[in-house]
Amino acid sequence: MSDIESPSTDVKFTCRDVKVHYGDFEALHGIDIDIPDRGVTAFIGPSGCGKSTFLRTFNRMNDTIEGCRVSGEVLMDGQDIYDKTLDPVLLRAQVGMVFQKPNPFPKSIYDNIAYGPRIHGLTSSKAELDALVEKSLRRAGLWDEVKDRLKLSGTGLSGGQQQRLVIARAIAVSPQVILMDEPASALDPIATAKLEALIDELKERYCIIIVTHSMAQAARVSDKTAFFYMGDLIEFDDTEKIFTNPSNSRTQDYITGRTG
């Protein structure tokens, strides 16, 4: 903890000895990691290794699970996000999240995007809100596909469009970080390619952390990759290094398909 006096500008999250318990079960055994700002960090590892659990510590979504406890230190820009005085509602406005299964609200496309700005009171007029909706949809690469049917239900879109709608919904609240929990696992290859292209664009503006089961995807989209195994962070390095020359034998076994 003492080795970070002032958070450098290019580190977004600093985690020290992060442990997560579900009741008596320890899902994460003390993770130390520095997640860089701007760029994509991928979490890979076999099922049940704790990567999704770890992802959910960054926006405190674990708080909503009964019996789940987080200990250790998670700093965002040097501030402890588990501080008693910090309201998770404000944290989640800064750390957006995209889930495994697209979960647009059963409302119109417009209302889906406008929901976040409305609850936070980000806009003061209808025109401003319209502009924000358009900007968010443009950034998510969805505007051209839906501009004529903003009043139609968001659930009527295809899976890939729904997932980009959810990303646009997160962007509309102006977060700094976007967490993605296996965002492409329910999508076909073409929709996945579109989503990956979008992630590539978004990383210029946001810190993106993505959990993925597909090593190919991690290799394609991420700048840094963290390999988790049985609740431990085994290796964290530049993606290129992890996939070409991992320093740990277990990482090697996983990426070559010997364990998984």
Add this chain to the structure above:
Amino acid sequence: MESKSIHNSEFAHKRLKKRYGKERRFRMWGVAAICFALASLGWLLFSLVGTGFTAFQQNFMSIEVTLEQSIIDPQNTNDRETLRGANYRRIIQNTMYNQFPDVTERKAKQELFALVSASGATNQIRQMVYNDPSLIGKTIRVTVPTSDQVDQLLKGYIKRDVPESRRKISDQQIAWIDDLKSRKIIKKKFNTILFTNPDSRDPELAGIASAVIGSVMIVLIAFLLALPIGVGSALYLDEFAPKNKFTDLIEININNLAAVPSIVFGLLGLAVFINFIGFQRSIPLVGGMVLALRAFPTIVIATRASLRSVSPAMVDGALSLGASHTQAVFHQKLPLAGPGILTGSIIAMAQVLGETAPLLMIGMVAFVTEIPNSISDPATALPVQIFLWSDSAERAWSERTAAAIIILLVILVMMNGVAIWLRNRLEKRR
């Protein structure tokens, strides 16, 4: 395909046949169960409609009544009290005697007069004269119900081939009735009395109006009380209450409450609302409050079931955008649970509408001859009215009982129809 697999031997085909046989027998049982249920329902409806449909028509007499000044108001005072208390019975008697001028014997005259609904006809012309005293001295044509015996005879419920001593209507009366019928004085018409009149001692004048209005008041009060309290309790228990032994206990008790016999709620209402708080007996307000207690657990259970059926992904989505827990629940979860809550509530209200036992405990079994104007006027409810009528002896009551049951069922079917329509409409909006 010559390779001998275990799946195309003779035994394999036998096994498959056996498997299909089992499935076919299961389907047959299912079809048999459905057929039995449909047959029972059909039998019920058939017997109800068979008994009840005749009550929707009634025989009326269209007679010319001379409102003689000498009988109504001999001194020509035009005083309201005189007009109210005048001997209208005499006028109706005279009218009836005029139908058959050759009848002179006292007993025969009585029998003749018995063909018309005495209190029905009397009250009708009293009301007319009272409203418009200028009618005095004129001859007017009025349509009044026949007595229930005449009605029953013409509907065929009183058999003509039964010996005279064993029926309430004499051969002489039957001859008069047939004569009046051939002169088109007695005619069968739609029975509006059944819908517009309150209860009465005379079957031909009895209607369900006071019971329907009482029922509507009770259901509305129960709905207005039970819906917000029930939905609120369910929301709090499911979303906000800490999970501990105490809330577990509350949960178990609410679930048990749904299984408590309804008469117990009546006892509770009697003890708390009437004896302790001091509300009047037989009023819809108390009935509504008691039945709100009855509906409450049903609504809580329906609400919790529909809240749980909402995908947690919706709440997660809202939370991840920075909505507070309360916002996530009210913006995303509650609207999605809405159709289910609504359906559950309407079913609870259908239960309330059909509930009889608790109302007996709080005195809503009273004989109410006036249509209630407010929730604190004595009233009765439709099922209680059915119970009261089913207890009466005369033949004419049984068709009215069946008719009232038909009306109750029609209202219930309509309520359920509204529930289904609302649910489909709300679900389409998703």
